[in-house]
Amino acid sequence: MGNFARVVRLALRYYWTVAASFLCAMLVAVLWGGNIGFLYPLVEVVGNDESLSEWADKSIASAKETIAEQKALEKRLTRELKAAPPAEKRSVERELRAAVNRRDAAEADLRLTSWLEPWIDNYLPPSPFGTLVVLIVALLVATVIKDGFMALSSILADRVSQLAVFDLRKQFYRRTLRMDLATFSESGTSDLISRFTYDLENLAGGLQTLFGRATREPLKMIACLILAAYICWQLLVLTLVVAPLAGLLIGFLAKTLKRANRKALEEMSSLYGILVETFSGIKVVKAFTMERFERRRFHTTSKKFYKKAMRIAVVDALVNPVTEVMGITMICLAILAGTYLVMSGETTLLGIRMCARPLSLSALLAFYGALAGASDPARRLAEVFNKLQRASAAADRVYQLLDREPRVFDPARPQPLGRHHRELAFENVAFHYHPGQPVLEGIDLRVPFGETIAIVGPNGCGKSTLCSMIPRFFDPRSGQVLLDGVDLRDVRIRDLRAQIGIVTQETLLFDDTVLNNIRYGCPQASREQVIEAAQQAHAHRFIEQKLDAGYETIVGQSGGRLSGGQRQRIALARAILRDPAILILDEATSQIDLESEQLIHKVLEQFIRHRTTFIITHRLATLSLADRILVMNGGRIADAGTHEQLLARCELYQRLHHGQFKETA
Secondary structure, X not given: OHHHHHHHHHHOOOHHHHHHHHHHHHHHHHHHHHHHHOHHHHHHOHHHOOOXXXXXXXXXXXXXXXXXXXXXXXXXXXXXXXXXXXXXXXXXXXXHHHHHHHHHHHHHHHHHHHHHHHHHHHHOOOOHHHHHHHHHHHHHHHHHHHHHHHHHHHHHHHHHHHHHHHHHHHHHHHHHHHOOHHHHHHHOHHHHHHHHHHHHHHHHHHHHHHHOHHHHHHHHHHHHHHHHHHHHHHHHHHHOXXXXXXXXXXXXXXXXXXXXXXXXXXXXXXXXXXXXXXXHOHHHHHHOOOHHHHHHHHHHHHHHHHHHHHHXXXXXXXXXXXXXXXXXXXXXXXXXXXXXXXXXXXXXXXOEEOOOOOOOHHHHHHHHHHHHHXXXXXXXXXXXXXXXXXXXXXXXXXXXXXXXXXOOOOOOOOOOOOOOOOEEEEEEEEEEEEOOEEEEEEEEEEEEOOOEEEEEOOOOOOHHHHHHOOOOOOOOXXXXXXXXXEEHHHOOXXXXXXXXXXXXXXXXXXXXXXXXXXXXXXOOOOHHHHHHHHHHOOOHHHHHHHOOOHHHOEOOHHHOOOOHHHHHHHHHHHHHHHOOOEEEEEOOOOOOOHHHHHHHHHHHHHHOOOOEEEEEOOOHHHHOOOOEXXXXXXXXXXXXXXXXXXXXXXXXXXXXXHHHHHHHO
C-alpha cells in the first residue's frame, strides 16, 4: 500500500475537507450507536409498562438497596477473611472482590440515574405510552440527522478524492511531458492512456472509499463495540476471540486481490493498445479485409481480461463469507454465554468473572443489538475491500511512471546560449537504444552556420537519430554535440529548442484552428505574423479560398480534414513563424503531390538562407538545395561531398542514386 499511501498524503493536503468528512463520519457513528442504544429503554421501560420517570425512581431505589446490601456483605466478608484459615482465604477474597465490584457498579448506576432524573421529570411525559412516543420520535429524528450526515460525508469524500486525483493527473501529465522520447517508445501510447484514464479512475474510487465507507463503517463498528463493552466488556472479549483468525485470512486475500488487480490493469492496457492500433489504422484494416483477424485479436485479449476479472471476483467473493462467518461465530458465542448468564443469574462463566452484577434480559438484548450493529459495518467493509486493493494496484502503476527520471534533463547550472551563429559539431558521437546494438558510431561532423546538409542512406542507418541529437531528443552515449562551442547537455532544453524548427514526414496537426496550428510554438505571434508565415509557405491562398472558415477552420484530429500537401505547408508555416536558427527537415516532402513539393521547394530555397539546415531526403530535387551531402551506412558517415563528387567516388551513393533517385529524376 506504499504508493497508495502517497496518494492519501496528497489528499490530506485538503485538510479542512478531510476533517469535515471525518467529523461527519464520527457523528454518523455516534448516532448509529445511539439508535441501537434505544433498544434498552424500549425493552426495560416501555416493555414493563413503565414511564421513564417510574423507571428512574425504581432504579435509584434498587441501586441504593444494592449498595447497602453489598456494604453489609463487605463488612461481613472482611471479618470472615481475618478469621478464615489459609486454605479458605482465597475463596473469601474472591467473594469480597465480587461484592466490591457489585457495589461500584451500583454506585455508577446511581450517579447516572440521579443525573438523568431531573431531565426525565421535567421534559418527558409521565405515562408509558407518552414515553414510547417520545422515544420513537427521537429515533426518527436521530435517523434523519444520521442520514443527512452520511450524505454529507459521502459528498466530502468524493470532493477529496476528485481533488487529489485532479492534482495527481496534472502532476502525472506534467511529468510525462518531461520524459524523453525513448520513454514514449518503451511505454506505448495505449499504456499511457490506460494509466491516465482507467488507473486514475480506480484511484479516485479507492480514495472515495477510503475517506467514505472505509472511515465511516469502522467508526460505526467502534461505536457499537463501545456500547457492548459498556454493557459487559468481558462478554465482548469472549465473542471477539475469532477476530484474529479472520484478520489473517483477510490479509491473505488482500495480497491475492492486489496481485490479481495489477494483472487485470495490465490486460486493460493491452486492450487499449488494440483499440488505438485498430482505429488509427482502420483504413489499412479495411483495405486488407482484416476485420476478422482484428476481431480474433480483440477476443483473445478480452478473454484474458475476463479471466483476470473473474479471478478478482472469486477472491472478492471470499471476503464476504469470511466476515459473515466471523460475525455469526461472534453472535453465537454471545448468545450461548449471555443466555447462560441471564438464565442462571450467575456472574461467572467457567470460573471467569464475566460481569459485576447479573445481566438483565434488556441489557442482554441491547448487547445483541450492539453486536448486530457492528456486524453490518463489517459486512460493508468487506464490500469495499476490492476497491482499496484495486486502487493500490493502480497507484503502483501510476507511480511506476511518475517516479521515472527523464534521461534527457536540464543541467543544474545551465550555460547561457545565444542565437546560433558559428558552428554545430559532432565529436566522436556514439548512441544505442539497446546495449550491444549501436545505432551511431564514431560520428565526427562540423557544420558551419548557414550550411545546408542533406543526409541520405539506407533505412535504419541512423539518419533520423543523428538529427534527433540536435534538439536533444536523445543524448549521446559517448562523445558530445557542440553548438557554438557549448555542449548541448550544458544548456537549458527550452533555450536550445527555441532555436530549432522541425518539419517531419508525418505532419501532426492538432484538432484546432489553422491559425492556432501555425501559431503553435509561438503563442505570442499576432494574426498578421501568422498570415505572413502562411504566405511564405504558399499556404495562404488555399486557406482563404478552399477552407470554409479560413484561418478559423478546425483541421480535425491529426489534420484529417486537410490533404497531405496542405498539412505539410501548414507545418512549414509553423516552422517559418518560429524563425529558427537551425532547421531540420525529415523526409518533409516524401508523401505529398508534385505540385505541393514544387511549392515547398520554392519556399525552402528562400527560407534556408542564413540558417543551418539538415535535410533527410530521397528526393533528387531536394538534394539540389544542399551545400553538402552526407552518406550514412551502418551508423557511420560513409562519405560526404557534393552530388557530383559522390557520384564519382561513392559506390553506396551511386546505388542509392540509380535505385531511388533515378525514378524521381
